[in-house]
Amino acid sequence: MMLHMSLSAPESFAADYERDGVILIRSFLRADEVATVREELDRYISEDLANKPSSARTLEKDEKTVRNLWRLEEHNDFFRALGERADIKALIAPLVHGEPVLCAVETFNKPARIGSGVPYHQDNAYFCQTPPDMLTVWIAIDAVTEANGPVFFVKGSHKAGMLPTRPSGVRGNSIGMTETPTVPLNEQFCGLLEPGDATIHQCETIHHSAPNTTEHSRLGLLLVYRGSHTQTDTKLKEAYAAAATATPPA
Numbered sequence: 001m002m003l004h005m006s007l008s009a010p011e012s013f014a015a016d017y018e019r020d021g022v023i024l025i026r027s028f029l030r031a032d033e034v035a036t037v038r039e040e041l042d043r044y045i046s047e048d049l050a051n052k053p054s055s056a057r058t059l060e061k062d063e064k065t066v067r068n069l070w071r072l073e074e075h076n077d078f079f080r081a082l083g084e085r086a087d088i089k090a091l092i093a094p095l096v097h098g099e100p101v102l103c104a105v106e107t108f109n110k111p112a113r114i115g116s117g118v119p120y121h122q123d124n125a126y127f128c129q130t131p132p133d134m135l136t137v138w139i140a141i142d143a144v145t146e147a148n149g150p151v152f153f154v155k156g157s158h159k160a161g162m163l164p165t166r167p168s169g170v171r172g173n174s175i176g177m178t179e180t181p182t183v184p185l186n187e188q189f190c191g192l193l194e195p196g197d198a199t200i201h202q203c204e205t206i207h208h209s210a211p212n213t214t215e216h217s218r219l220g221l222l223l224v225y226r227g228s229h230t231q232t233d234t235k236l237k238e239a240y241a242a243a244a245t246a247t248p249p250a
């Protein structure tokens with residue numbers, strides 16, 4: 001069992017989040033907590049994953065290396081407990097404008113050399129919630145550098161709401177955007193993180209990441225929350241169902 005820290009964030013973090021749709025929090029997890037997360041992920045992949053349904057993961061093109069782990073909150077007690085931590089939920093409550101409900105614990109592993117990219121997208125195309133009071137805490141387990149496929153966010157893009165989507169054909173990220181944003185990369189918010197640092201992004205903030213061609217893995221652990229007041233938007237859900245049927249995640 002991990003010892004709980006008292007999480008702290010800059011005083012302006014809620015205002016920054018409302019304005020930009022993305023914020024960065026240093027040392028979200030301590031070094032020992034990061035090490036425990038890594039150990040449990042390694043153990044889960046080597047001991048448990050083979051006995052889980054194929055919906056528990058997406059593999060890279062080599063058909064053996066894990067690209068994503070999905071539904072860890074269902075499949076693993078340690079990760080459910082991490083996602084349910086009272087200090088984390090207290091921190092994000094003002095951002096989801098209500099009582100946080102843990103919706104998902106997952107990974108984007110971006111393994112060395114073969115880690116695939118993630119096309120421009122808005123998470124609410126997958127989550128399908130209204131109002132969009134839903135977010136992702138993206139915690140670096142490995143260092144995230146400019147070279148190993150950091151996540152880039154278009155600041156303020158959450159304010160324009162959901163933009164038209166199209167199936168992307170990418171396994172694990174089936175819904176892309178009809179039009180790629182014109183904001184140049186050097187004007188986007190790049191999530192450069194040390195292990196334990198985190199970004200938090202709103203579910204309609206546009207983001208993407210490049211493939212990892214380096215020798216350095218770029219493992220991220222994601223905690224997804226919504227406010228208990230959000231509801232499923234049927235129109236968004238229909239588009240998601242069509243894209244997921246065209247490109248199943250597993």
Ligand SMILES: O=C(O)CCC(=O)C(=O)O
Pocket residue numbers: 108110118123136138149150151207208209220222
């Ligand atoms: O980790 C990545 O490269 C992409 C992550 C992502 O799409 C997300 O956090 O919603």
